[in-house]
Amino acid sequence: MNILVCGGAGYIGSHMAQWLGEAGHSVTVLDNLSTGHREAIKWGELVEADLLDPASMERVFSARRFDAVMHFCARSLVGESVRQPYDYYANNVTGTLHLLEAMRRHGVERLVFSSTAAVFGNPVSELIDEDHPKAPINPYGASKLMVERILADAADAYGLRSVALRYFNAAGALSEHGIGEAHACETHLIPNALRAALGTGPALKLFGDDYPTPDGTCVRDYVHVQDLAQAHALALEFMDREAGAHAFNLGNGQGFSVREVIAASARVAGRPVPHEVAPRREGDPARLVASSQRAREMLGWRPVWTDLDAIIDSAWRWHQAQAF
Ligand code: UDP
Numbered sequence: 001m002n003i004l005v006c007g008g009a010g011y012i013g014s015h016m017a018q019w020l021g022e023a024g025h026s027v028t029v030l031d032n033l034s035t036g037h038r039e040a041i042k043w044g045e046l047v048e049a050d051l052l053d054p055a056s057m058e059r060v061f062s063a064r065r066f067d068a069v070m071h072f073c074a075r076s077l078v079g080e081s082v083r084q085p086y087d088y089y090a091n092n093v094t095g096t097l098h099l100l101e102a103m104r105r106h107g108v109e110r111l112v113f114s115s116t117a118a119v120f121g122n123p124v125s126e127l128i129d130e131d132h133p134k135a136p137i138n139p140y141g142a143s144k145l146m147v148e149r150i151l152a153d154a155a156d157a158y159g160l161r162s163v164a165l166r167y168f169n170a171a172g173a174l175s176e177h178g179i180g181e182a183h184a185c186e187t188h189l190i191p192n193a194l195r196a197a198l199g200t201g202p203a204l205k206l207f208g209d210d211y212p213t214p215d216g217t218c219v220r221d222y223v224h225v226q227d228l229a230q231a232h233a234l235a236l237e238f239m240d241r242e243a244g245a246h247a248f249n250l251g252n253g254q255g256f257s258v259r260e261v262i263a264a265s266a267r268v269a270g271r272p273v274p275h276e277v278a279p280r281r282e283g284d285p286a287r288l289v290a291s292s293q294r295a296r297e298m299l300g301w302r303p304v305w306t307d308l309d310a311i312i313d314s315a316w317r318w319h320q321a322q323a324f
Contacts, residue, residue, distance in 0.1 A: 001236070002026045002065060004108075006051070006099060007072030008044060009036025012114065012170055012225055014179045016070055017043040019229035030060055031073070040179050051095030057102040068110035068236055069103060071096065074144075077187050078118060078283040081140035092143035097150065104158055111151070112235045115164040115247065117221075117288045119145040127291040130249055138283035148247060155245040162244075163235035168221035168251030168290045170228055172311040173318035180318030181225075189258060190222070190312060193265040194319045197273045204273055206258055208280035211287075217258035219287040221251035224305030224314065234299040248299060251290025252306055261308070268312045 003020055007013040008029030013036070020027050021043025029041050032050040047063075049056035051073055074092045075081065081088040096113075103111065118141030119134050136142040147164075154160040171190050173180030181191050186201070195201025209216040231250050238246070256264070266273045295301040305311050 001067040002028070004028050004030055004060070004066045004069045005044065005072065006030045006069060007036065007074070009033060009038065009040050009046070010072055011181045011183070012167075012228055013070075013072035014040035015174060015225040016072065016229045016232055017041065018174060018177050018179060019226070019233055023233065028064060028066070035183065037182055040182070042178070051098050052090065054098045054101070057098050061102045061106040061108070066108050068112070068239070069099070069108060070112045070232055071099060072114045074114060076116070076140060078138050078140050079187070079281050081138050081143070082282045085139035088139045088143045093146050096147045100150070100154060100160070104160070109159065109161055110236070110239045111160065111162040112232050113147060113151060113162060113164045115144045115148060115166040116141060117166055117168045117249070117251070117290065119148065119166060120288070122285045123287060127253065127289055128249060129291040130247055130294050137285065140283075148245075151245040155243070159243065160245070161239040161242070162246070163238060164245070164247040165228070165231055165235065166247060166249045167228055168223055168249070168288055170225050171222040172224040172226065172305060172314040174226060175314065175317040175321050180315065180322070182322070189220075189261055190265065190315050191319065193262055193273045193275070194269065194312070194316055196275065197265060197269040197271050198319055198323055200319070200323050204262065204275035205278035206262070206275050207278055207284065209277050210280075213257055213286055215257050215259045218284055219255040219257050219289065221253065221255055221289040222261070222308060222311055223251050223303065224311050227303040227305050230304070231295060231299060231301045234301055238299055248295040249290040249292050250295055250301070251292055252303055253290055253292060255287060255289040256308055261312075264308050264312050268309055268316050
Protein backbone atom coordinates (compact mmCIF):
# COMPACT_ATOMS: atom_id res chain seq x y z
CA MET A 1 0.00 0.00 0.00
CA ASN A 2 0.99 3.64 -0.41
CA ILE A 3 0.84 5.15 3.04
CA LEU A 4 1.25 8.74 4.10
CA VAL A 5 2.79 8.97 7.57
CA CYS A 6 2.14 12.46 8.91
CA GLY A 7 4.71 13.19 11.59
CA GLY A 8 6.93 10.31 10.43
CA ALA A 9 10.08 12.14 11.55
CA GLY A 10 8.91 12.08 15.17
CA TYR A 11 9.19 9.47 17.89
CA ILE A 12 6.20 7.22 17.26
CA GLY A 13 5.92 8.10 13.55
CA SER A 14 9.50 7.00 12.81
CA HIS A 15 8.87 3.63 14.46
CA MET A 16 5.73 3.33 12.35
CA ALA A 17 7.67 4.07 9.16
CA GLN A 18 10.17 1.37 10.15
CA TRP A 19 7.37 -1.18 10.61
CA LEU A 20 5.69 -0.28 7.31
CA GLY A 21 8.97 -0.24 5.41
CA GLU A 22 9.90 -3.70 6.72
CA ALA A 23 6.42 -4.95 5.77
CA GLY A 24 6.98 -3.82 2.18
CA HIS A 25 4.67 -0.80 2.05
CA SER A 26 5.60 2.37 0.24
CA VAL A 27 5.97 5.15 2.81
CA THR A 28 5.78 8.90 2.34
CA VAL A 29 6.64 10.95 5.41
CA LEU A 30 4.94 14.32 5.78
CA ASP A 31 6.63 16.47 8.40
CA ASN A 32 7.41 20.12 9.02
CA LEU A 33 10.50 19.08 11.03
CA SER A 34 9.46 21.41 13.86
CA THR A 35 10.11 18.67 16.40
CA GLY A 36 10.92 15.69 14.15
CA HIS A 37 14.36 14.71 12.90
CA ARG A 38 15.46 14.35 9.28
CA GLU A 39 17.84 11.52 10.26
CA ALA A 40 14.92 9.48 11.65
CA ILE A 41 13.43 9.18 8.14
CA LYS A 42 14.95 6.00 6.75
CA TRP A 43 11.99 4.10 5.37
CA GLY A 44 10.35 6.56 3.05
CA GLU A 45 10.55 9.79 1.16
CA LEU A 46 10.17 13.06 3.07
CA VAL A 47 7.80 15.75 1.91
CA GLU A 48 8.09 18.90 3.97
CA ALA A 49 4.63 20.29 4.54
CA ASP A 50 2.66 21.85 7.34
CA LEU A 51 -0.84 20.84 8.38
CA LEU A 52 -1.57 24.46 9.22
CA ASP A 53 -0.87 25.43 5.59
CA PRO A 54 -3.71 24.04 3.43
CA ALA A 55 -1.86 24.92 0.21
CA SER A 56 1.05 22.68 1.17
CA MET A 57 -1.38 19.86 1.96
CA GLU A 58 -2.97 20.28 -1.46
CA ARG A 59 0.45 19.96 -3.10
CA VAL A 60 1.18 16.71 -1.24
CA PHE A 61 -2.14 15.09 -2.16
CA SER A 62 -2.07 16.32 -5.78
CA ALA A 63 1.36 14.83 -6.39
CA ARG A 64 0.70 11.31 -5.05
CA ARG A 65 -2.05 8.79 -4.54
CA PHE A 66 -2.36 7.33 -1.02
CA ASP A 67 -4.33 4.29 0.12
CA ALA A 68 -4.31 5.39 3.75
CA VAL A 69 -3.01 8.08 6.08
CA MET A 70 -1.49 7.64 9.54
CA HIS A 71 -1.57 10.86 11.50
CA PHE A 72 1.03 11.37 14.23
CA CYS A 73 1.51 15.16 13.94
CA ALA A 74 0.50 16.85 17.16
CA ARG A 75 1.56 18.93 20.06
CA SER A 76 1.47 16.40 22.88
CA LEU A 77 2.69 17.81 26.19
CA VAL A 78 0.08 18.03 28.91
CA GLY A 79 1.71 20.83 30.93
CA GLU A 80 2.48 22.94 27.85
CA SER A 81 -1.11 22.51 26.65
CA VAL A 82 -2.37 24.07 29.88
CA ARG A 83 -0.13 27.11 29.32
CA GLN A 84 -0.61 27.41 25.54
CA PRO A 85 -4.10 26.12 24.72
CA TYR A 86 -4.47 28.06 21.44
CA ASP A 87 -1.37 26.32 20.02
CA TYR A 88 -2.86 22.96 20.94
CA TYR A 89 -6.27 23.58 19.41
CA ALA A 90 -4.71 25.10 16.28
CA ASN A 91 -2.18 22.33 15.68
CA ASN A 92 -4.19 19.37 16.80
CA VAL A 93 -7.69 20.32 15.66
CA THR A 94 -7.36 22.88 12.86
CA GLY A 95 -4.32 21.07 11.44
CA THR A 96 -6.21 17.78 11.42
CA LEU A 97 -9.19 19.42 9.70
CA HIS A 98 -6.90 20.59 6.91
CA LEU A 99 -5.58 17.06 6.55
CA LEU A 100 -9.11 15.60 6.49
CA GLU A 101 -10.26 18.14 3.91
CA ALA A 102 -7.30 17.30 1.64
CA MET A 103 -8.03 13.57 2.07
CA ARG A 104 -11.66 14.12 1.13
CA ARG A 105 -10.84 16.22 -1.92
CA HIS A 106 -8.50 13.50 -3.12
CA GLY A 107 -10.65 10.48 -2.28
CA VAL A 108 -8.42 9.03 0.47
CA GLU A 109 -10.82 7.20 2.74
CA ARG A 110 -8.75 5.60 5.50
CA LEU A 111 -7.12 7.20 8.51
CA VAL A 112 -5.35 5.89 11.60
CA PHE A 113 -5.27 8.67 14.17
CA SER A 114 -3.00 9.03 17.23
CA SER A 115 -5.23 9.65 20.19
CA THR A 116 -4.43 9.47 23.86
CA ALA A 117 -5.42 8.28 27.32
CA ALA A 118 -5.74 11.99 28.15
CA VAL A 119 -9.22 11.96 26.53
CA PHE A 120 -10.51 10.24 29.69
CA GLY A 121 -9.44 12.75 32.35
CA ASN A 122 -9.49 11.46 35.92
CA PRO A 123 -10.39 7.77 35.85
CA VAL A 124 -13.46 6.48 37.65
CA SER A 125 -12.38 2.81 37.40
CA GLU A 126 -9.18 0.81 37.96
CA LEU A 127 -8.79 -0.09 34.31
CA ILE A 128 -9.89 2.32 31.59
CA ASP A 129 -11.77 0.72 28.74
CA GLU A 130 -13.27 2.41 25.68
CA ASP A 131 -16.61 3.04 27.38
CA HIS A 132 -15.08 4.95 30.27
CA PRO A 133 -16.46 8.54 30.45
CA LYS A 134 -14.47 11.03 28.41
CA ALA A 135 -13.80 14.16 30.45
CA PRO A 136 -10.34 15.51 29.60
CA ILE A 137 -8.73 17.74 32.23
CA ASN A 138 -6.25 19.49 29.95
CA PRO A 139 -6.32 21.10 26.49
CA TYR A 140 -4.16 18.33 25.01
CA GLY A 141 -6.73 15.66 25.87
CA ALA A 142 -9.58 17.95 24.85
CA SER A 143 -8.01 18.60 21.43
CA LYS A 144 -7.68 14.86 20.75
CA LEU A 145 -11.25 14.17 21.86
CA MET A 146 -12.49 16.89 19.51
CA VAL A 147 -10.78 15.13 16.62
CA GLU A 148 -12.34 11.81 17.63
CA ARG A 149 -15.74 13.53 17.42
CA ILE A 150 -14.86 15.00 14.02
CA LEU A 151 -13.92 11.51 12.79
CA ALA A 152 -17.31 10.14 13.90
CA ASP A 153 -19.06 12.95 12.03
CA ALA A 154 -16.86 12.37 8.98
CA ALA A 155 -17.82 8.69 8.97
CA ASP A 156 -21.50 9.65 8.85
CA ALA A 157 -21.20 12.48 6.37
CA TYR A 158 -18.47 11.31 4.01
CA GLY A 159 -17.95 7.61 4.73
CA LEU A 160 -14.43 8.15 6.09
CA ARG A 161 -13.09 4.97 7.69
CA SER A 162 -10.95 5.67 10.75
CA VAL A 163 -9.36 4.11 13.78
CA ALA A 164 -8.31 6.31 16.70
CA LEU A 165 -5.67 4.62 18.85
CA ARG A 166 -5.50 5.95 22.38
CA TYR A 167 -1.97 5.45 23.57
CA PHE A 168 -1.28 5.25 27.23
CA ASN A 169 2.46 5.96 27.86
CA ALA A 170 4.55 5.31 24.76
CA ALA A 171 8.05 4.19 25.71
CA GLY A 172 11.12 2.31 24.43
CA ALA A 173 13.14 2.51 21.24
CA LEU A 174 14.67 0.46 18.44
CA SER A 175 18.33 1.39 18.82
CA GLU A 176 19.31 -1.36 16.34
CA HIS A 177 17.51 0.74 13.72
CA GLY A 178 18.89 4.01 15.06
CA ILE A 179 15.55 5.40 16.21
CA GLY A 180 14.30 6.40 19.63
CA GLU A 181 12.77 9.15 21.70
CA ALA A 182 14.71 12.30 20.83
CA HIS A 183 12.90 15.41 21.97
CA ALA A 184 14.90 18.64 22.01
CA CYS A 185 13.24 19.58 25.27
CA GLU A 186 12.58 16.24 26.99
CA THR A 187 9.64 16.12 29.39
CA HIS A 188 8.92 12.38 29.60
CA LEU A 189 9.72 10.25 32.59
CA ILE A 190 11.76 7.36 31.18
CA PRO A 191 14.09 9.44 28.97
CA ASN A 192 14.59 11.93 31.80
CA ALA A 193 15.38 9.15 34.27
CA LEU A 194 17.86 7.53 31.85
CA ARG A 195 19.53 10.84 31.02
CA ALA A 196 19.90 11.55 34.73
CA ALA A 197 21.49 8.09 35.18
CA LEU A 198 23.83 8.66 32.24
CA GLY A 199 24.77 12.14 33.44
CA THR A 200 23.65 13.65 30.11
CA GLY A 201 20.71 15.33 31.82
CA PRO A 202 19.98 16.94 35.17
CA ALA A 203 18.72 15.09 38.25
CA LEU A 204 15.17 13.90 37.61
CA LYS A 205 12.43 15.99 39.14
CA LEU A 206 9.74 13.70 40.55
CA PHE A 207 6.54 15.66 40.09
CA GLY A 208 4.45 15.08 43.20
CA ASP A 209 4.59 12.37 45.87
CA ASP A 210 1.25 13.19 47.51
CA TYR A 211 -1.11 11.55 45.03
CA PRO A 212 -3.73 9.05 46.26
CA THR A 213 -1.68 6.08 45.00
CA PRO A 214 0.16 3.35 46.96
CA ASP A 215 3.50 5.23 47.09
CA GLY A 216 2.11 8.73 46.48
CA THR A 217 3.49 9.04 42.94
CA CYS A 218 1.53 8.89 39.66
CA VAL A 219 0.80 5.51 38.12
CA ARG A 220 1.04 5.01 34.35
CA ASP A 221 0.79 2.16 31.83
CA TYR A 222 3.92 1.97 29.66
CA VAL A 223 3.59 0.48 26.19
CA HIS A 224 6.45 -0.07 23.72
CA VAL A 225 6.46 2.07 20.63
CA GLN A 226 6.93 -1.01 18.44
CA ASP A 227 3.76 -2.52 19.89
CA LEU A 228 1.99 0.74 19.04
CA ALA A 229 3.24 0.39 15.46
CA GLN A 230 1.89 -3.18 15.36
CA ALA A 231 -1.55 -1.88 16.40
CA HIS A 232 -1.53 0.70 13.58
CA ALA A 233 -0.70 -1.95 11.01
CA LEU A 234 -3.57 -4.09 12.33
CA ALA A 235 -5.86 -1.05 12.15
CA LEU A 236 -5.18 -0.82 8.41
CA GLU A 237 -6.46 -4.39 7.97
CA PHE A 238 -9.40 -3.69 10.29
CA MET A 239 -10.54 -0.80 8.10
CA ASP A 240 -10.74 -3.20 5.13
CA ARG A 241 -13.36 -5.13 7.09
CA GLU A 242 -15.17 -2.38 8.97
CA ALA A 243 -16.63 0.95 7.92
CA GLY A 244 -17.13 3.81 10.40
CA ALA A 245 -15.08 5.51 13.10
CA HIS A 246 -13.56 3.30 15.79
CA ALA A 247 -11.38 3.84 18.83
CA PHE A 248 -9.18 1.48 20.83
CA ASN A 249 -7.15 1.86 24.02
CA LEU A 250 -3.55 0.69 23.85
CA GLY A 251 -1.65 -0.19 26.99
CA ASN A 252 -0.22 -3.22 28.77
CA GLY A 253 -2.89 -3.17 31.47
CA GLN A 254 -0.33 -2.86 34.25
CA GLY A 255 0.36 0.31 36.20
CA PHE A 256 3.77 1.44 37.46
CA SER A 257 4.38 4.37 39.77
CA VAL A 258 7.00 7.03 39.07
CA ARG A 259 9.06 5.58 41.92
CA GLU A 260 8.81 2.09 40.39
CA VAL A 261 9.96 3.46 37.03
CA ILE A 262 12.91 5.17 38.71
CA ALA A 263 13.84 1.88 40.44
CA ALA A 264 13.53 -0.07 37.18
CA SER A 265 15.64 2.52 35.34
CA ALA A 266 18.36 2.23 37.98
CA ARG A 267 18.23 -1.58 37.71
CA VAL A 268 18.53 -1.51 33.93
CA ALA A 269 21.26 1.13 33.90
CA GLY A 270 23.18 -0.51 36.72
CA ARG A 271 23.60 2.87 38.36
CA PRO A 272 21.49 5.23 40.45
CA VAL A 273 19.00 7.68 38.98
CA PRO A 274 19.64 10.99 40.75
CA HIS A 275 16.25 12.49 41.57
CA GLU A 276 14.47 14.93 43.85
CA VAL A 277 10.81 15.44 44.73
CA ALA A 278 9.26 18.52 43.14
CA PRO A 279 5.72 19.96 43.16
CA ARG A 280 2.97 18.30 41.14
CA ARG A 281 2.87 19.07 37.40
CA GLU A 282 -0.34 20.71 36.22
CA GLY A 283 -2.80 18.49 34.40
CA ASP A 284 -1.46 15.08 35.58
CA PRO A 285 -4.12 12.53 36.66
CA ALA A 286 -3.02 10.23 39.53
CA ARG A 287 -3.50 6.96 37.67
CA LEU A 288 -3.95 5.92 34.04
CA VAL A 289 -4.03 2.20 33.25
CA ALA A 290 -5.65 0.72 30.15
CA SER A 291 -7.90 -2.15 29.45
CA SER A 292 -6.90 -3.13 25.91
CA GLN A 293 -9.25 -6.06 25.68
CA ARG A 294 -11.08 -4.55 22.73
CA ALA A 295 -7.89 -4.03 20.72
CA ARG A 296 -6.91 -7.61 21.42
CA GLU A 297 -10.28 -8.97 20.38
CA MET A 298 -11.11 -6.76 17.42
CA LEU A 299 -7.69 -5.88 16.00
CA GLY A 300 -5.91 -9.07 17.10
CA TRP A 301 -3.31 -6.91 18.88
CA ARG A 302 -0.69 -8.88 20.83
CA PRO A 303 1.83 -6.62 22.56
CA VAL A 304 5.26 -8.23 22.56
CA TRP A 305 6.95 -5.89 25.05
CA THR A 306 5.09 -6.70 28.27
CA ASP A 307 8.02 -6.39 30.70
CA LEU A 308 8.81 -2.91 32.04
CA ASP A 309 12.53 -3.61 32.42
CA ALA A 310 12.75 -4.80 28.80
CA ILE A 311 10.96 -1.65 27.60
CA ILE A 312 13.32 0.56 29.63
CA ASP A 313 16.33 -1.48 28.47
CA SER A 314 15.46 -0.77 24.82
CA ALA A 315 15.33 2.95 25.67
CA TRP A 316 18.55 2.69 27.66
CA ARG A 317 20.42 1.24 24.64
CA TRP A 318 19.21 4.14 22.53
CA HIS A 319 20.22 6.77 25.11
CA GLN A 320 23.64 5.18 25.55
CA ALA A 321 24.17 5.26 21.78
CA GLN A 322 23.23 8.97 21.74
CA ALA A 323 25.75 9.75 24.43
CA PHE A 324 28.72 8.74 22.22
N1 UDP B 1 7.25 12.74 35.53
C1 UDP B 1 8.14 13.12 36.51
N2 UDP B 1 9.31 13.73 36.13
C2 UDP B 1 9.63 13.98 34.84
C3 UDP B 1 8.70 13.57 33.83
C4 UDP B 1 7.52 12.96 34.22
O1 UDP B 1 7.90 12.93 37.72
O2 UDP B 1 10.69 14.56 34.54
C5 UDP B 1 5.99 12.07 35.92
C6 UDP B 1 4.75 12.82 35.45
O3 UDP B 1 4.35 13.77 36.42
C7 UDP B 1 3.76 11.68 35.28
C8 UDP B 1 4.63 10.48 34.86
O4 UDP B 1 5.96 10.83 35.26
O5 UDP B 1 3.17 11.39 36.51
C9 UDP B 1 4.61 10.22 33.37
O6 UDP B 1 4.85 11.46 32.72
P1 UDP B 1 5.24 11.54 31.18
O7 UDP B 1 5.51 12.99 30.88
O8 UDP B 1 6.34 10.58 30.88
O9 UDP B 1 3.95 11.04 30.41
P2 UDP B 1 2.42 11.51 30.47
O10 UDP B 1 1.77 10.61 31.48
O11 UDP B 1 2.37 12.96 30.84
O12 UDP B 1 1.92 11.25 29.09
